[in-house]
Amino acid sequence: MTRPAPDSFAVVLRRALQERGLGVAEAATSAMRRGVALTPATITHWCEGDIVPDPREDRELLDALEEVLRLDRGRLSAAARADTGVAPRRWTRPGEYGPELRDVLRQWAFPVDDGLERRVVVVTRFAEEIGPVRTRFEVVVEATRSGADRFVTVFDTSDETDSEPARVQAIRNCRRGRSVTTSQSQTLVEVILPRPLTEGETATVTYDWLFDTARVPPSALAIWSLQRLSALAVVVRFPDPDRSVWMRTALTSLGRDGSETRTGQPYARTRAGGVGAVLVDAEAGSVEVVWEAEPGDRA
Structure with a gap:
């Protein structure tokens, strides 16, 4: 079985959750309080590597999760970009105003x-x-x-x-x-x-x-x-x-x-x-x- 890279998104996220002592439900609830709709199921899929978030479309979710996990700004987005090959861009999608606020x-x-x-x-x-x-x-x-x-x-x-x-x-x-x-x-x-x-x-x-x-x-x-x-x-x-x-x-x-x-x-x-x-x-x-x-x- 192929092991995920040490800095893959799933590994970075699982490590951060363990270091903070948080479960996926606690992390999702804390993220929701920061203005985003992030469910425990989504975090579970991310942790297991089934899904890798789009660092552009999911930036608001990643920003909130970084705050919850006390990670450096952009740490999760960088890991997601490395996995997906998506280049960074400034957040502009209508309705995603969380980062700006x-x-x-x-x-x-x-x-x-x-x-x-x-x-x-x-x-x-x-x-x-x-x-x-x-x-x-x-x-x-x-x-x-x-x-x-x-x-x-x-x-x-x-x-x-x-x-x-x-x-x-x-x-x-x-x-x-x-x-x-x-x-x-x-x-x-x-x-x-x-x-x-x-x-x-x-x-x-x-x-x-x-x-x-x-x-x-x-x-x-x-x-x-x-x-x-x-x-x-x-x-x-x-x-x-x-x-x-x-x-x-x-x-x-x-x-x-x-x-x-x-x-x-x-x-x-x-x-x-x-x-x-x-x-x-x-x-x-x-x-x-x-x-x-x-x-x-x-x-």
Whole structure:
């Protein structure tokens, strides 16, 4: 049997996992918290040499895994390039904004672990309002260490080609700090609490994300949580509570063992006073709500 080269991707990855004392499920969960969808099954295939990641297409995953394993930047990408013969190139693929945002956090000297666990997040989209598209976030945070006083929130308008960059308006118990909009139309904003919290202390903050668009306002809302939470609720409210709309939902949840679960409801008619979905007890996950006035094409 042919042995893999000492510096092959599979060998480098297995050695790094052993040195850090991490299993594939723990590594996948830690990577997910850094903003990527990396499953234990994928890491297992990589470790066994069944699959070698593309250092260009999978750069976001490799960057996150390098952080988890405390490897030098580019170590895994270099090993993957050696195995595949793929030449390096700058990350540019639409939607893969993780590396760019991580670069901003480094420039801000902002820690990956901000010391604030998002216990409950309630997100409300106010549909069909006159003016900017408005999405309200009500977030209950709990300090996992004393001194924590801020976190970062991200809003993505890359699908709204005619929209202006999104902006945050502080509503209650917080103020807006630094902000930046990436080349892919994702806006990152620092949310600052009135004072530092002590370990175990909780606080509730409320802020609105706003953006202007020249097109018909979007009829879909997808919210991601990259941290462990007790509940993520996404609600869509209309001016007329008696109106009915067609709605579908899709939920993705990452469990403590690294397993991924997908659930949801197909299109169904419902009253528009407040439609939505709730994700509970997840290490990370997402909730998507899609609505329309008429049946239309409900693929």
